[in-house]
Amino acid sequence: MSIRTRLTLWYTFLLGTTLLLFSLALYSVLRYSLHAQIDRTLSAQAQQVGKVIESQQIYVSQDGTVDLPQFDVLLNVFASPAIYIQVIAADGQVVVTTRNLGKQRFPFDENVLNTTMDGQSIYKTLQVDDTSFRVYSTPIFVHGQVIGVVQVGQAIEVIEDTLGQVFLFLMGGVAFCLIVGALVGIFLARQALRPIEEINNAVTKIVRGQDLKQRLPVSGTNDELTRLTVTINGMLERLDNFFQAQVHLSADISHELRTPLTAIRGNIDLLKRGAIDVPAERAETLTIVDGELNRMSRLIADLLLLSQADAGLSLRMQTVELDTVVLDVYRQARILAKGVNIQLGHEDQAMVQGDADRLTQLLLNLVLNAIKHTPADGFVRISLYRDEKWVRVQVKDNGQGIASSALPYIFERFYRGEDNQQKGMGLGLAIAQWIAKVHRGEITVTSNPDHGSEFTLWLPLSTNIKYA
Secondary structure (H helix, E strand, O other): OHHHHHHHHHHHHHHHHHHHHHHHHHHHHHHHHHHHHHHHHHHHHHHHHHHHHHHOOOOEOOOOOOOOOOOHHHHHHEEEEEEEEEEEEEEEEEEEEEEEEEOOOOOHHHHHHHHHOOOOOEEEEEEEEEEEEEEEEEEEOOOEEEEEEEEEEEHHHHHHHHHHOOOOOHHHHHHHHHHHHHHHHHHHHHHHHHHHHHHHHHHHHHHOOOOOOOOOHHHHHHOOHHHHHHHHHHHHHHHHHHHHHHHHHHHHHHHHHHHHHHHHHHHHHHHHHHHHHHHHHHHHEEEEEEEEHHHHHHHHHHHHHHHHHHOOOOOEEEEHHHHHHHHHHHHHHHHHOOOEEEEOOOOOOOEEEEOOHHHHHHHHHHHHHHHHOOOOOEEEEEEEOOEEEEEEEEEEEEEOOOOOOOHHHHHOOOOOOOOOOOOOOOOHHHHHHHHHHOOEEEEEEEEEEEOOEEEEEEEEOOOOOOOO
């Protein structure tokens, strides 16, 4: 079932339920009001008749017979075409009635007689010759004694017919409103969902055309659909960037692997042409092949690590003495310095939550990157500072520096500056930044061409450790 159909059905159901409940409530209130008005009228008439009877000279014989002289004339004064009155003695015999009753009489049962003889009044709906009457019976008191009952009645067929017509009108109105509401609901649902259909068609065209550079038109209504369009455009932009990154990644990987494979193939050809028989040439050739194989191994390992990072690789976090990690990186860097002066600058004691192996890899990548861009007579200085909430590890060199145009891109995968004359795969800084972010930190860099660079690793300080 489509959303349009569900919206229409829900809209019609809620409208119908609301109208039906309102109609039933209105009908019930109207019915109650009309019946209550009849009851009040009957009660008022009965009270007046009772007072007139009680004010007359009434004789009660010793055997209980009541004499109501000429009361039938007075009783007809209170009658009307809609009001009928009859008076019943204590023995249940009808004493007098109004002329409009004719030969008809209100039925008088034992329950009504007993109730009124006890001094209580009672309402009852009675049937007289297929006509419904609302009858109010109230006792007549003379000298504190109940001598009879006054019954005042009114036909309620007109009211019931009116209520029936009102009920039919309300139900017909509900049915009509449901039909109109359903049609309006279909129209509104179609109008409301038309932008979504347009978005769906546009996205389908973009996907089928494989042109992720296209964007959906954004309306100026600033409603939910506008925000959805903006979100989809952002998703398309990210997908396009990801797709382009994959294309570049594939091209970069192909380029990086082509160089060592070409070198290996060339040296193997040299061995085939006789270099294998010359010890010096054989050793040189195997050394080159071994170096290229190591380069390929590092490339594959770095790519595997970045792939695991994209898949959400979780590290083994524990309390790490960062100053110990810095000392370890310092010792390794001195071995790999290639003539560069490796210095250990300011060093504080600092504890962080992290993976010691990955933090070592991060700092070693920063130091090796600095060594690669620093001449043999230059220096690379490693410093550790502990602030109130953060730990800073600075790797400073006085090498060739980084051009300002290249600074925004140095942490991208396979990025290498156009003037970069050093060999490298452009993955070290990307891996270092990823490790920093996994540890809730980041790497910042400042550089001055021809005067060196300074990379700073920021990590949150472990607050549950007390320092001396």
